[in-house]
Amino acid sequence: MSVEATTADDTSAPAMMLTTASSGEPELRPLGNAWAWAWPKFIAFAIVIAVWQGAFMAHWKPDYVLPSPLTVWQTLIDNTTNGNTWAEVRVTMRRGVTGYVFAILIGTIIGVAVVQWRAMRMGVASLVAGLQTMPSVAWFPLAILFFGLTESAVFFVVVLGAAPSIAAGVIAGVDEVPPPLLRQGKMLGAKGVNRYRYIVLPAAMPAYLMGMKQGWAFSWRSLLAGELIIGALGQSLGRDMVLAQTAPNGAARVMSIMVVILVVGMVVDGVFTYFTKRIRAKRGLTGLSA
């Protein structure tokens, strides 16, 4: 079929050019671009370290309050080799993941209920939006009254922090399903549960994933806030930070834990970004920012 070849050339070539031209960074490509990907991050990192080292050398603060990058690095290595860091990350992550999974469950149920029933939508949709903007730390006094200085209080706040974002992701995702796809689904005979299973949920997936990503960010924040506020809870990152704060030469320890928290956050964010990009690339949506 010569016609086929002609159209393939005509339409797909410009489309591909458009995609590469408009997608900001070279993604999903092998090692050749690893350096291009790495060097801006490396430079940004180097600048931060340089400023820090400069402040240290200028004795802006006493050494026991502002240790040098090297001291913090040494502390981090020490605590990692003796297993402290891993144990703390494990405890904190377990709390985070438990709360987060629960938040996904609750958020999804609320989201689906809101899109399913008109009355729910009027009442709850704006409430969800409001809850999303509310700093989850504000829940702690109430959580402590409910559950005392316990892990349950932290769990409570982690769930409340993340669930609204996830529900909002579901609502946005379902709202933005293109009407032509819904009509096509109807013509294909996708009714009832099948309508959700084969049309609505897959179509809503990118927005849902965005909601989950944001939900994780909120639950991670709530979790650390909780561990700091309710200090005496197991061997966790937050508790260690509270203890280190008052210990002699504790600043290096505090900062090394901050580095751990930052790295964990970046890794999880990277995982979400990877999946979001992948799902968008599969659907030919790479031209838009993920």
Added chain:
Amino acid sequence: MTVRTRESGTSRAPRTGALHRGALRNGALRDGALRSGALGSGPAVTITDVNKSFGHGHHQMSALDGITLTIDEGEFVCLVGASGCGKSTLLNLIADLDRPTSGTVDVHGRRVAFMFQDATLLPWLTAGENIELALKLRGIPRSQRETRVRELMDLVHLGGRAAKRPHELSGGMRQRTSLARVLAQEADVVLMDEPFAALDAMTRDAMHDELERIYLDLALTVVFVTHNVREAVRLSTRTLLMSSSPGRVHKEFKFDQLPRPRRGDHPRIAALAGELTDELKTEVAKHVR
């Protein structure tokens, strides 16, 4: 009408293609006997005194006004008219995607499939999976689906592209995938809303050939909306020229005696298309004041 019945009676029985036979073997085609035997015997779609208006009060606008129309089994009916004459509205009513304000639309319990203007392929599925979903939703068992998808993709000349995602296909390939998916539904009535409008002329010609071949092979009933007059003459057994505001069937043209397969560049088709264009122009001019 007698001419068409005779013509189809002789041409269709031996034309029964691999796909059709496969379907019969699977027992998936419920009315196989009806299709190959008693073609054109009964009405496929009956539209009686249908009115459709949008909006309320002062903003109310009548899209369709008193449409009465019978489409027989095995017919290929084209709806032609200026934009806004209610062609697509009529199609949506037949598809039950919308309800008439008054009057009735009856498809006599037939299964209806719809091919939209922009191939509404699901972007998270591959081309093959899109077709497979149509089979899955009809309850075709998994063991048969793979073979059927391959047959259908071959039928629209897309063999070997099953693993491509919609955005990796050209516009023509997407529309062919969409066509294969419509065929996977094995509906009795296929509705098409300007399915080839966005394609370049060469691809469109190829699609016309394929659609005509499949229409003859599978003995489909097709209702096809277009604003391309030549396309209507190229494909239809009957073309309805619609007038706008409000939408009415202005005139009817029968092309059931034009032999098939047809060629888009045949002088007779060009001449008939010219006549129809003049008619359409007069009709459009009435409304451009």
